Amino acid sequence: MPPLRFALLGCGFWSTYQLAAWRELKGAVCVAVCDRNIGRAEALGRRFGIREIYDDPKKLLAREKLDFVDIVTDVASHAPLARLAARHGLAVICQKPMAATLREAEDLVAFCRKHRAPFFVHENFRWQAPIRALKAELDRGKVGRVFRARIDFISGFPVFTNQPGLAKLEQFIVADLGSHMLDLARFLFGEADSIYCRTQRVHPKINGEDVATILITTRAGTHISINMAYAGNALEREAFPETQVFVEGTAGSAELAPGCVLRTTTTQGTQVRRALPPFYSWADPRYAVVHSSIVPCNANLLAALQRRGRAETTGEDNLNTVRLVFGAYTSAARVRPVRIS
Numbered sequence: 001m002p003p004l005r006f007a008l009l010g011c012g013f014w015s016t017y018q019l020a021a022w023r024e025l026k027g028a029v030c031v032a033v034c035d036r037n038i039g040r041a042e043a044l045g046r047r048f049g050i051r052e053i054y055d056d057p058k059k060l061l062a063r064e065k066l067d068f069v070d071i072v073t074d075v076a077s078h079a080p081l082a083r084l085a086a087r088h089g090l091a092v093i094c095q096k097p098m099a100a101t102l103r104e105a106e107d108l109v110a111f112c113r114k115h116r117a118p119f120f121v122h123e124n125f126r127w128q129a130p131i132r133a134l135k136a137e138l139d140r141g142k143v144g145r146v147f148r149a150r151i152d153f154i155s156g157f158p159v160f161t162n163q164p165g166l167a168k169l170e171q172f173i174v175a176d177l178g179s180h181m182l183d184l185a186r187f188l189f190g191e192a193d194s195i196y197c198r199t200q201r202v203h204p205k206i207n208g209e210d211v212a213t214i215l216i217t218t219r220a221g222t223h224i225s226i227n228m229a230y231a232g233n234a235l236e237r238e239a240f241p242e243t244q245v246f247v248e249g250t251a252g253s254a255e256l257a258p259g260c261v262l263r264t265t266t267t268q269g270t271q272v273r274r275a276l277p278p279f280y281s282w283a284d285p286r287y288a289v290v291h292s293s294i295v296p297c298n299a300n301l302l303a304a305l306q307r308r309g310r311a312e313t314t315g316e317d318n319l320n321t322v323r324l325v326f327g328a329y330t331s332a333a334r335v336r337p338v339r340i341s
Contacts, residue, residue: 003029004305005066009057009081010073011035011044013162018072019048020282021294027302034060057081061088068305075100079108086117091305093120096179098318102326109315119315124297125180126187128289130260133275134245135188137254142264144251146222149189151181154229157240172208173228174328181226182324190218196337197328202231214328241290
C-alpha cells in the first residue's frame, strides 16, 4: 500500500511536533504545509524538507492530490477548514476542541458524515504512556469497582509564553485543557450522566478562566472530581505537563503520581512501577509525556484511514467530550449541575 498523502494546515507551536510524530510512522507522508503567515509556513517547510508551501488552503486543496488533511490551527478555523476538506472528499484530522460551540461541533460531524469524509479528533492525552498503564490496571479489575476518582492538572508553567493566543480566548481552561481532562474521564471511567463546574480567573491579563473545578457523576455512578489550574502560582511540586489521577475502588486504590509513577494498593500491599513515555529526540523534554503521545495517537488514526483498525477518537465519539465541555460552561454560568444524558 503506498503511503497516504496529507497536508498540514497550521504551522504554529504544535505543528513541529505533529510533523515529527508523523515521521515516526510508515504509511503517511506530508506533501504540503499551509499557514496564513507564509513566513511561518516556509520555515516549517524548510525544517522538514517540504517544498509545497501555501498561505491559502483553497489553493492548496485545488492543486494537491491528497488523502487527508491534518488541521493544527486555532479553534475558530477548525470547522471552516474541515468543511472545506470534506467538500474535496478528503478525510479530516482536527485538533481539539473541534469547534467553538456545541452546535457548530454537531453540525460539523453531520456535515462530514453527509459528505462521507472520515472525521477524527486528535486527542492525544489518552495515549500518554502513564494513562494507558493506569487504564490497563483498571481494566484488569485490580481495584475492583471504581466508585470515586480525582483528576488533577494544576501547574504554574507559563503556558501563555509558548501559546500567547490562549490569553485572548474568552473560554480558556475548560475548552483547552478541559477537553483533554474530560476525555480522560470518559476514557478511564465511562460516560457522564451529569456535570457541575465552577471557574475562576486569576491572571489579570487574560480574557478567559484559568482555574476550574468540575464534578462528574458517570452513568455507572462513579463520582469524578477534576481540578485544573494555570494560575501561574509557585508550586512545591511542579509536575507539568503530567496528569495526576487518584482512583478509589471496592478492592483497592490506584494513583498516578508525578514522575509517571503508578501505585496500585490492595490488601496484598502496594505495587509501584514507572510508566515512562518513549524518548524521541525531537520532543521537548518539558513536554515529553505529551509529545511522545502524539505518535500512538497518529498511529491509531492512520490505521483507521488505512482501514486496518478503528479510531478511538472519531468525531462522533468526541462529541461526547464536547458536550461535557459546554455542559461545564453552562453549569458554571447557572451555578447548578447540568444533565448530560
